[in-house]
Amino acid sequence: MNLHSSLFTYRANFLFRGLPVFRLFRKPWCMTSQDSFMAAAIEEARKGRAAGGIPIGSVLVLDGEIIGRGHNRRVQDGSVIHHAEMNCLENAGRLPASVYRRCTLYSTLSPCPMCSGAVLLYGIRRIVVGENETFCGPETYLRSQGVEVEVLQDPQCIRIMRDFIEQEPALWNEDIGE
Ligand SMILES: [Zn+2]
Numbered sequence: 001m002n003l004h005s006s007l008f009t010y011r012a013n014f015l016f017r018g019l020p021v022f023r024l025f026r027k028p029w030c031m032t033s034q035d036s037f038m039a040a041a042i043e044e045a046r047k048g049r050a051a052g053g054i055p056i057g058s059v060l061v062l063d064g065e066i067i068g069r070g071h072n073r074r075v076q077d078g079s080v081i082h083h084a085e086m087n088c089l090e091n092a093g094r095l096p097a098s099v100y101r102r103c104t105l106y107s108t109l110s111p112c113p114m115c116s117g118a119v120l121l122y123g124i125r126r127i128v129v130g131e132n133e134t135f136c137g138p139e140t141y142l143r144s145q146g147v148e149v150e151v152l153q154d155p156q157c158i159r160i161m162r163d164f165i166e167q168e169p170a171l172w173n174e175d176i177g178e
Pocket residue numbers: 083084085111112113114115116
């Protein structure tokens with residue numbers, strides 16, 4: 001390669017990298033939409049932890065779009081019902097049954113019996129779970145009721161929960177009723 005062509009390559013790289021359209025496409029190439037929804041749930045979990053809460057996050061997705069998001073707010077609000085999934089459903093607002101049927105609920109952790117109950121009550125047909133190694137809710141029961149349960153065993157989700165349980169064992173036991 002002569003000096004002229006290498007200079008050209010350098011300039012071209014510099015120019016392209018500066019263009020907003022190339023910036024837009026740089027990341028999502030290697031990211032599926034499922035990854036990005038779980039990433040949004042993880043972001044919620046981190047937000048909760050940063051506020052002194054329990055790091056579990058959730059998003060509700062309708063036709064490829066997030067229509068609700070939330071995180072566990074037991075500590076922040078002194079709430080006994082605002083687990084991540086309940087908080088997410090509450091933030092999504094009242095929706096007709098026909099909408100819930102088309103939704104997928106993402107959660108960084110396997111949903112507990114209360115949140116799994118809400119999934120069944122509202123007729124949500126699909127859930128994507130970040131991990132079920134640190135805690136496993138009634139996934140077998142959900143499946144027996146026709147809910148599609150996909151478990152990602154995402155290393156980030158596992159790390160967030162392991163760190164939290166190590167740092168706050170009493171708070172964690174309270175959250176799962178132990
Ligand atoms: Zn729950």
